[in-house]
Amino acid sequence: MASVCTVYTIQSLNSTSSISTPTKTNLGFNQKQVIFYRKTSQTKRNNNYSTPCLVTCSAADKTVVIGLAADSGCGKSTFMRRLTSVFGGAAEPPKGGNPDSNTLISDMTTVICLDDYHSLDRTGRKEKGVTALDPKANDFDLMYEQVKALKEGVPVEKPIYNHVSGLLDPPELIKPPKILVIEGLHPMFDSRVRDLLDFSIYLDISNEVKFAWKIQRDMAERGHSLESIKASIEARKPDFEAYIDPQKQYADAVIEVLPTQLIPDDNGGKILRVRLIQKEGVKNFNPVYLFDEGSTISWIPCGRKLTCSYPGIKFAYGPESYYGNEVSVVEMDGQFDRLDELIYVESHLSNLSTKFYGEVTQQMLKHSDFPGSSNGTGLFQTIIGMKIRELYEQLTSSKTAVPLQASKA
Numbered sequence: 001m002a003s004v005c006t007v008y009t010i011q012s013l014n015s016t017s018s019i020s021t022p023t024k025t026n027l028g029f030n031q032k033q034v035i036f037y038r039k040t041s042q043t044k045r046n047n048n049y050s051t052p053c054l055v056t057c058s059a060a061d062k063t064v065v066i067g068l069a070a071d072s073g074c075g076k077s078t079f080m081r082r083l084t085s086v087f088g089g090a091a092e093p094p095k096g097g098n099p100d101s102n103t104l105i106s107d108m109t110t111v112i113c114l115d116d117y118h119s120l121d122r123t124g125r126k127e128k129g130v131t132a133l134d135p136k137a138n139d140f141d142l143m144y145e146q147v148k149a150l151k152e153g154v155p156v157e158k159p160i161y162n163h164v165s166g167l168l169d170p171p172e173l174i175k176p177p178k179i180l181v182i183e184g185l186h187p188m189f190d191s192r193v194r195d196l197l198d199f200s201i202y203l204d205i206s207n208e209v210k211f212a213w214k215i216q217r218d219m220a221e222r223g224h225s226l227e228s229i230k231a232s233i234e235a236r237k238p239d240f241e242a243y244i245d246p247q248k249q250y251a252d253a254v255i256e257v258l259p260t261q262l263i264p265d266d267n268g269g270k271i272l273r274v275r276l277i278q279k280e281g282v283k284n285f286n287p288v289y290l291f292d293e294g295s296t297i298s299w300i301p302c303g304r305k306l307t308c309s310y311p312g313i314k315f316a317y318g319p320e321s322y323y324g325n326e327v328s329v330v331e332m333d334g335q336f337d338r339l340d341e342l343i344y345v346e347s348h349l350s351n352l353s354t355k356f357y358g359e360v361t362q363q364m365l366k367h368s369d370f371p372g373s374s375n376g377t378g379l380f381q382t383i384i385g386m387k388i389r390e391l392y393e394q395l396t397s398s399k400t401a402v403p404l405q406a407s408k409a
């Protein structure tokens with residue numbers, strides 16, 4: 001159970017104090033008292049705080065913290081929607097809050113976007129000549145303090161980075177959820193934040209595929225020119241390589257997305273080769289395998305039970321070394337023609353952490369309109385969702401509800 005908090009506004013406290021982090025007192029009887037200060041909207045680019053609030057909470061049961069790292073436009077939101085769906089219920093922005101909030105809340109999960117810890121707004125970054133990927137543009141001390149507080153069951157007043165205006169908006173109250181997902185550019189960059197993570201994922205989208213996705217979204221949906229998309233990718237590249245990409249070495253699971261090898265020299269980004277790289281020896285995480293654990297396997301499932309059009313589908317599985325760590329890799333190249341036939345593939349995968357036979361296929365069918373549903377990105381994101389549910393249940397010794405269809409299966 002997550003904590004239950006009552007919020008009081010205390011007018012008598014000094015409204016000019018600039019305290020960004022909560023001061024916490026243990027009251028005994030499983031109660032905590034927290035005082036924090038709301039940021040004002042008057043000077044969005046300064047750290048002004050006012051309207052002190054007092055929160056009294058019953059001590060929370062464990063908040064499980066998950067980190068999801070990826071560059072912008074690499075499928076974090078899509079992954080989050082799949083993950084939230086595994087726990088049931090829809091994720092929505094905080095009710096009655098800032099319409100430009102980046103936070104998504106459901107019954108079990110709260111997803112916070114680490115862009116909210118940008119210490120420099122868009123103008124500030126321009127003036128200092130740094131990108132949002134540069135650690136200098138981000139407040140890791142505050143990120144650490146707030147993620148730690150939430151993990152300990154203490155609510156926080158988290159800043160909001162407004163992607164529409166490019167400014168830092170007044171903060172929003174975040175209560176400790178059962179599962180906290182911190183998603184963004186740097187969840188594994190700062191070792192203090194990294195140590196708070198119960199599980200970490202890195203979405204590793206190769207440059208060719210990233211470019212294809214960006215063109216699709218930013219040209220078709222946002223009216224950007226091909227040149228401006230190219231320029232923006234090139235401008236971010238050095239900082240991406242210096243600060244974002246190295247985080248994958250710390251991830252418990254990496255979803256690597258590459259151009260297909262089934263069509264020679266294909267860079268179109270439509271047919272993908274996707275690898276699920278799973279670290280061995282992670283507590284409460286048993287890697288998924290194909291056919292026989294620890295073997296090296298190549299499998300073409302196309303035929304009587306799986307319809308495949310050109311260029312077909314190829315699976316592979318085996319042990320590898322990744323940044324000096326022992327990992328198990330499941331790979332899928334190609335795409336499904338008929339999603340309902342995925343059950344055939346699912347039945348050959350083990351350690352899926354499903355609650356009933358066919359749950360992965362059911363989830364994939366439910367969200368067949370999400371990007372990546374016909375290929376390994378959707379399949380592996382769904383599987384990681386199941387793994388996170390199992391990890392949560394093991395860490396908290398609780399059981400989440402069996403999805404409705406289980407009884408019909």
Ligand SMILES: Nc1ncnc2c1ncn2[C@@H]1O[C@H](COP(=O)(O)OP(=O)(O)OP(=O)(O)O)[C@@H](O)[C@H]1O
Pocket residue numbers: 070071072073074075076077078079213214216217371372373377378
């Ligand atoms: N698995 C996928 N297969 C194909 N295209 C995808 C996939 N995932 C994401 N995309 C493309 O990338 C775009 C960005 O996806 P999404 O919004 O999930 O990423 P994001 O990392 O949350 O982006 P941002 O950080 O910019 O908000 C989508 O509109 C879609 O075009």
Ligand SMILES: O=C(CO)[C@H](O)[C@H](O)COP(=O)(O)O
Pocket residue numbers: 071072115122132133162163164166185
């Ligand atoms: O890399 C990003 C993460 O989403 C954004 O580019 C970053 O947050 C800066 O925002 P904006 O592009 O609105 O100035």
